[in-house]
Amino acid sequence: MPLVDVRDLKVEARTDAGRRIEIIRGVSFTVAEGEITALIGESGSGKTTIALTLMGHARSGCTITGGTVELAGRDLVAMPESGRQQLRGTEVAYIPQSAAAAFNPAQRLIDQVVEVARIHRLMPMAAARAKAVELFRALALPEPETIGNRYPHQVSGGQLQRLAAAMALIGGPRLVIFDEPTTALDVTTQIEVLRAFKTVMKQGSMGGVYVSHDLAVVAQIADRIVVLKGGEVQEEGPTEAILHCARHPYTRELLAAFEPLRSDAPAGAANRPPRPVVEVKDLVAGYGPLGKDGLPFSVALRKVSCRLERGRNLGVVGESGSGKSTLARVIAGLLPPASGRVQLDGRELAASARGRSKDELRRMQIVFQLADTALNPARSVADIVGRPLTFYHGRKGRAREARVDELLDMVRLPRALRHRLPGELSGGQKQRVNLARALAAEPAVVLCDEITSALDSVVAAAVIELLKELQRELDLSYIFISHDLSTVQAICDEVMVMYKGEVVENLTADQLPDGARHAYSKLLFASVPKLDTGWLDSVPATVA
Amino acid sequence: MTGQITLLVLGRLGVALITLVIVSFVVFGATEMLPGDVAQILLGQAATPEAVAGLREAMHLNEPALLRYAHWLFGLAQGHLGTSYANHMPIAGLIGGRLMNTLQLAAVTTVIAVPTALFLGITAAMYQGTLYDRVVTTTIVAVISVPEFMIATMAVLVFAVWLKWLPALSFANDVASFGELLRIFAMPVITLCCVISAQMIRMTRAAVIDALKMPYVEMALLKGASRSRIVLHHALPNAIGPIVNAMALSLSYLLGGVIIVETIFNYPGIAKLMVDAVATRDLPLIQTCAMIFCFGYLTLITAADIIAILSNPRLRR
Numbered sequence: 001m002p003l004v005d006v007r008d009l010k011v012e013a014r015t016d017a018g019r020r021i022e023i024i025r026g027v028s029f030t031v032a033e034g035e036i037t038a039l040i041g042e043s044g045s046g047k048t049t050i051a052l053t054l055m056g057h058a059r060s061g062c063t064i065t066g067g068t069v070e071l072a073g074r075d076l077v078a079m080p081e082s083g084r085q086q087l088r089g090t091e092v093a094y095i096p097q098s099a100a101a102a103f104n105p106a107q108r109l110i111d112q113v114v115e116v117a118r119i120h121r122l123m124p125m126a127a128a129r130a131k132a133v134e135l136f137r138a139l140a141l142p143e144p145e146t147i148g149n150r151y152p153h154q155v156s157g158g159q160l161q162r163l164a165a166a167m168a169l170i171g172g173p174r175l176v177i178f179d180e181p182t183t184a185l186d187v188t189t190q191i192e193v194l195r196a197f198k199t200v201m202k203q204g205s206m207g208g209v210y211v212s213h214d215l216a217v218v219a220q221i222a223d224r225i226v227v228l229k230g231g232e233v234q235e236e237g238p239t240e241a242i243l244h245c246a247r248h249p250y251t252r253e254l255l256a257a258f259e260p261l262r263s264d265a266p267a268g269a270a271n272r273p274p275r276p277v278v279e280v281k282d283l284v285a286g287y288g289p290l291g292k293d294g295l296p297f298s299v300a301l302r303k304v305s306c307r308l309e310r311g312r313n314l315g316v317v318g319e320s321g322s323g324k325s326t327l328a329r330v331i332a333g334l335l336p337p338a339s340g341r342v343q344l345d346g347r348e349l350a351a352s353a354r355g356r357s358k359d360e361l362r363r364m365q366i367v368f369q370l371a372d373t374a375l376n377p378a379r380s381v382a383d384i385v386g387r388p389l390t391f392y393h394g395r396k397g398r399a400r401e402a403r404v405d406e407l408l409d410m411v412r413l414p415r416a417l418r419h420r421l422p423g424e425l426s427g428g429q430k431q432r433v434n435l436a437r438a439l440a441a442e443p444a445v446v447l448c449d450e451i452t453s454a455l456d457s458v459v460a461a462a463v464i465e466l467l468k469e470l471q472r473e474l475d476l477s478y479i480f481i482s483h484d485l486s487t488v489q490a491i492c493d494e495v496m497v498m499y500k501g502e503v504v505e506n507l508t509a510d511q512l513p514d515g516a517r518h519a520y521s522k523l524l525f526a527s528v529p530k531l532d533t534g535w536l537d538s539v540p541a542t543v544a
Numbered sequence: 545m546t547g548q549i550t551l552l553v554l555g556r557l558g559v560a561l562i563t564l565v566i567v568s569f570v571v572f573g574a575t576e577m578l579p580g581d582v583a584q585i586l587l588g589q590a591a592t593p594e595a596v597a598g599l600r601e602a603m604h605l606n607e608p609a610l611l612r613y614a615h616w617l618f619g620l621a622q623g624h625l626g627t628s629y630a631n632h633m634p635i636a637g638l639i640g641g642r643l644m645n646t647l648q649l650a651a652v653t654t655v656i657a658v659p660t661a662l663f664l665g666i667t668a669a670m671y672q673g674t675l676y677d678r679v680v681t682t683t684i685v686a687v688i689s690v691p692e693f694m695i696a697t698m699a700v701l702v703f704a705v706w707l708k709w710l711p712a713l714s715f716a717n718d719v720a721s722f723g724e725l726l727r728i729f730a731m732p733v734i735t736l737c738c739v740i741s742a743q744m745i746r747m748t749r750a751a752v753i754d755a756l757k758m759p760y761v762e763m764a765l766l767k768g769a770s771r772s773r774i775v776l777h778h779a780l781p782n783a784i785g786p787i788v789n790a791m792a793l794s795l796s797y798l799l800g801g802v803i804i805v806e807t808i809f810n811y812p813g814i815a816k817l818m819v820d821a822v823a824t825r826d827l828p829l830i831q832t833c834a835m836i837f838c839f840g841y842l843t844l845i846t847a848a849d850i851i852a853i854l855s856n857p858r859l860r861r
Contacts, residue, residue, distance in 0.1 A: 055766055088768035101759035106781040106857040116767045151857050167767075 001073055003175055003207040004031035004054060010066035011049055011058060011231075024049055024231045026067070031175070031224075036201065036208035038218040038239075040254070041228035042456035043427065047211045048097075050228070051177050053077075054209060055092050056084035072174065089116035093168035097180040099160035103152035109163055110148025116171040128170065135166040138203070139196040157320075158189035162196050169200060176201070178210045182217060186319035186483055187527040194220055194529075194536055213456050215258055216529035219243055220536035227251045239533055257457040258486075258531055276346070277477050278308040278331065278364075278445055283340035285330045286501075296338055300326040302501045303340070308445065311471070313478040315492030317485055317524065323501040324481045325369075328447045331479070332366045344445070362392045365438035369450035371430035375422040381408075381433050382418040388440040407436045410473075412466060428459035432466070439470065448480045452487050464490050485513070485528050497521040552853050560846040567838045568620070572613045575827050585825055586629060620835065626828035630821075635832050639814060643836065646806075646813035650798035652729050653736045658791060661741040665748025665787075670775050672753055680745070688742045696735045696808040703731060713810040732809050736802065740794040747790030748783075755779035785852035792848035800837035 011024035024046045031037045039047040049062065053069050056076035069076045071092060076084060088094075093116070096102040103112055110132060117128035129148075136144035139162040152160060161181055168176055178197070182190040198221055201208055212218050218225060218239070225242040227235040227250065235248040246252050283304045288297025300323040308314045316324045329335040331342055333353030342349045344364060350356045368374040375384055385404050389395040395403055405415050411432040422430055431451060438446055448467070452460035464487055470476060482488050488495055489512050497505045497518065505518040513525040526539060583599040584591065600606055604615075619626065625635040668680040687695075704712035710730050755761065756779050764778045803815040810816075818833035853859065 052766075057762075057766060059762075085768045085770065088766055090768065094763070094766040096759065096763060098759065102763040104760040104764070104778050104782070106855075115764075115769070119768050119770075119773065153858050 002030040003033045003035075003072060004029075004037075004209070005070040006030070006050070006054070006067070007070075008067040009050065009053060009064070009069060011046070011053065011062055012065045013062045022065075022231065023062070024053075027228070027231070027233055028067075029226050029233065029236060031207050031209060033174070033207055034205040035223045036210055036221055037224045037226060038210040038212060038222035039226050039228055040212055040215060040218055041234075042213055042458060044230075045228040046231040047213075047228050048179055051179055051209055051211045052094075054175065054177055055088055055094060056081075057088075086120070089171045089173070090120050090122065091173055092175040092177065093171060093173040094177045095161075095164050095168045095179065095181045098184050099164035099181075100152065100157060100184070102164060103160060105152055107151075108148065109150055109152060109155070113148060113163065113167045113170055116167070120171065122171060132166060132170055135169055135200070136163075138200050139163075139165055140192070141166075156189075158185055158193055161185060161193050165197060165200065169204065169206075172204075173206065175207045175209065178208060178212075180212050183212070183214070187485070187529075188319055188523060190217070190529070191527045191536070191539065197221065198536065214529070215243070215254055215457075216531050216535075219531055219533050220529060227254070243531060243533070253458055255531070257461040274309045274312075276307045277310045277344065278479065279343040279346075280304065280306050280327075280331060281341045281343075283327070283330055283337050283342070285326055285335060285337035285340070290338060294338060300501050301330065301337070304498075304501070304503055306496055306503065306506075308477050308479055310444075310477055311475060312493045313471070313480055313491055315488035315495040316479065316481045316498060317483065317488050317495060318498035319483060319524070321500070322498040324483075324498050325449055326501075327498070328366060328449045328479065328481055332364065332447055333361075334366075358392065362441045363444045364447065365441050365443040365445070366447040366449065367434050367438050367451050369453055371422070371427070371434040371454075374434055375430060375437075377422050380419050380421060381413075381425075384422070384433060385418075385436045385440050388437060392441050403440070407440055410439060410470065411436045427455055428463065431455060431463055435463075435466070435470075439474070442474075443476070445477050445479065448478055448482075450482055453482065453484060460484075460487060461490075467491060485525060489513070497524065549853065549859050552859070553850050556846060556849050556853065560842050564839065564842055565617075567842075568617055568835060569613065571831055571834045571838070572609075572616060575831050576609055578825070578827070582629065582825070582827060616831070620832075625832050628826050628829050630824040630826040630829070635829055638829065639817065639832060639836070642812060642814045642817045645811065646799065646802065646815065649729065649732055649736070649802070649811065649813060650795070653733050653740070653798055654795060656733060657737045657741040657744070658795075660737070661744035661791075662748060662787075664741075665745040666752055666775060666780070668745070668749045669752035669756060669779075670771060672756075681749070684742045684745055687738050688746075690738075692735060692739045693804050693808060695738050696731070696805055699731045699735055700808070732805050732811055735805050736798065739801075739805075740797055744791055744794045748787050751783035751786040751790075752779050755783040758782070781855070784855045788848045788851045788855075789845075792844040796841040796844045799840035 007028045009024055009027045010022060012020050013023045014020055027046070027050055029037065039050060041047050049058070052058065053064055053076070054071065056069070056079060058064055064077050067077070071087065074083075074087075076087070103109065110129060113132045113135075114125065114128040117123050117131075118125065122128070123131070132148060133144050136147060141147055141159060141162055147155065147159070147163075155163065161184075164181070181197070182193050185193060194217065201221075208221075210218060210222050222239050225237065225239050226233055227242065227248065229250050234250045235242065235246065242251060243255070246255055283301050284295065284299070285301040286296030286299040290296055304323070304327060306314060306316075316327060318324050326335065330337045333342075333349065333351070333356055336351040342351075344360060347360075349360060353361060382401070382404050385407055386395075386400050389400050389403050404418060408415050408418060413429060413432050413436070417425065417429065422433065425433065431454075434451070452463055455463060467478065468491060471478065478491065480488060480492055489509065493509050495507045495509065495512060496503055497507070497516070497520065499520045505516060505521045507515055507521070513528070516522045516525050529535060583596045583603065583605060587595055587599060604612060616626070623636075625639070627633070628635055628638060664680055668677045671677050700712050703710045710727055752775065756775070758779075761774055761778050764774045769777070800815065802813060803819060805811070806813040806816040807819065814833060814836065818830060821829035821833065
């Protein structure tokens, strides 16, 4: 008998308007004892919804309308809520996507880790604490004896994710559900967390369900892969088979999005003399009031210099906190630096956007990471894209409408979307609107701050393709900020590696990924998961 | 970190103190601006100009206003509340008993209203969207919409006139037994509970519902926690800040806002004393009452802020 047997599962969601939509349409799969099965698919494919049904839980607005979910022979769907409560934490446990949000900010970590034992009266509290410390040690957490006494805001994201794993494992479950547990982490942290997960799962011979959109991560940890799209299973099979002989077209698309796209040299760039369009010299910037030494309270950039040549792209990579987004904000004039200069086309720019001329503002546009928050939810697409047309170019009425249509064509959005609100668009569509708004100004330089980070791999690849096309047509230059090295590699000519506010290395695209010399860049590039089941074990432990 | 908390709390107390001084200035200024000459009013129409001038001299009314303000504030800080203009009794004596009466009424109302509001607010949030929740929220909206004099009058009509269970007027001074006490307090307390708990229930419900939407609440559910454990252990501690603030705002009404209730039930409290003082133009008494109301309000709000600071886990070690 398999550990998990899901048969013909159907889940319905009720929209705000009261309409019922079937989001899971008859999904069936099994997980054997001690085996890890991955559910893979883009957002909206229903992978998290399915994973939660394995705990007998449906988020508010969703209901399980058909099928069975059997855990060790007991049907979670038919069971009363009190029965499910008994199984949660003891038989099946959950590791959430964002441990930072899943820990209660008001309680000490240890109390939350041992809570399962307290709720289900599994063991005396002293024994539970001892077991927690043991798990902390197994998960390679620092100071295992005392780390539990801290509050969630006092440990790092990678540590929280491992603490969440300890919280899941304390009850000795037979099945562990991993809901994108490394998506929010930097690659260098991800590798440590993955390694810790893999070790404890092997030791405990537990079954697992690993939800992810990242095939390379899944390749490291899963025995089998179930590919989902639109609430249906597209393909299912052992990991090696899916990676190397995928049959379904959608699986191939997922795999293709993963192929490292080589940046093709921009046409004509070679025979033109290099002319810097943006030049940054000795930028020092940070947050908080300036101290006596002229440095801000918290320094984010230390003497950063870089240059971007016309028609070329500069990639800025580094882990979170390395200062890469601060660099974009300083260049755009959103955050005046403490010292240093920013030049556009050889002319020095005022430190603050307020002091820059309208034309200077027009020539440099910024596209933010989260299209959700960057677009006004109360304005239609046509309004959002049309506003800079009026502001920079004085276009009104029919001329403006016609240009909006052109811009929507440019970013490959159907013109019919112009009357929609941002809330009615998908993530990829929103990011295209975000881009169209920047293009409306007819800029020379576009600052892209993590613009593909919130997108699924297939969608992100399409956005990168679009950026390249626009560059050929419009003679743009990009400064492309990302923690995702494969996207940077796909579009940039030069790559600048940042670490703790400093530039540690400048590389050209053809030197990637093996040409790195600095220790941190080496670590960064070595941490990018590869589509190879043996990758994690082959990376020397010194890296992690 | 604990140093930081001390600093924040001290800062908050400092702000409260400064506010109190500003308020005293405003109170003094406002009574100063009332039309008419106090000496003239006290002596009546028939007074000779010499007598009025003499009285003005005696009352230091010829001194500059700022100097008198300083005198008054200094006296206030030392507990010298002054003498009533109307009957020349020390104000401390006049207010003492009345303030006790009002505080008594406030205390009884608080003891009943706060637990009721917490219970109804939390349970309504727990069973959000059910019939129970809808009955509670609809009733609250109905109660909020009815003005307090309406509730008070209705209570008198029902309990005193029709049912004849309770006396229509309250005299807290001649209480003989506990049953007597209940009978006297019943109607003012019912009315005040209606007025103040409606807002508290709404805010509690909203704060708990907000907290219930957090991912750590789903996490607790997936650990197998029961509904009451989820609410009491995970949601409520994170909703304390807004709840305590709503409570402080509502409770502050029990000091300054009870005028209508005290008047309708003829309850000898401090708010009624102030209304009477206005009628007799008894300025020191009005000033003192106003200061007491402001002091009570500030104490409650400051206490709520300090509780919110202390309940912020990010400030803990």
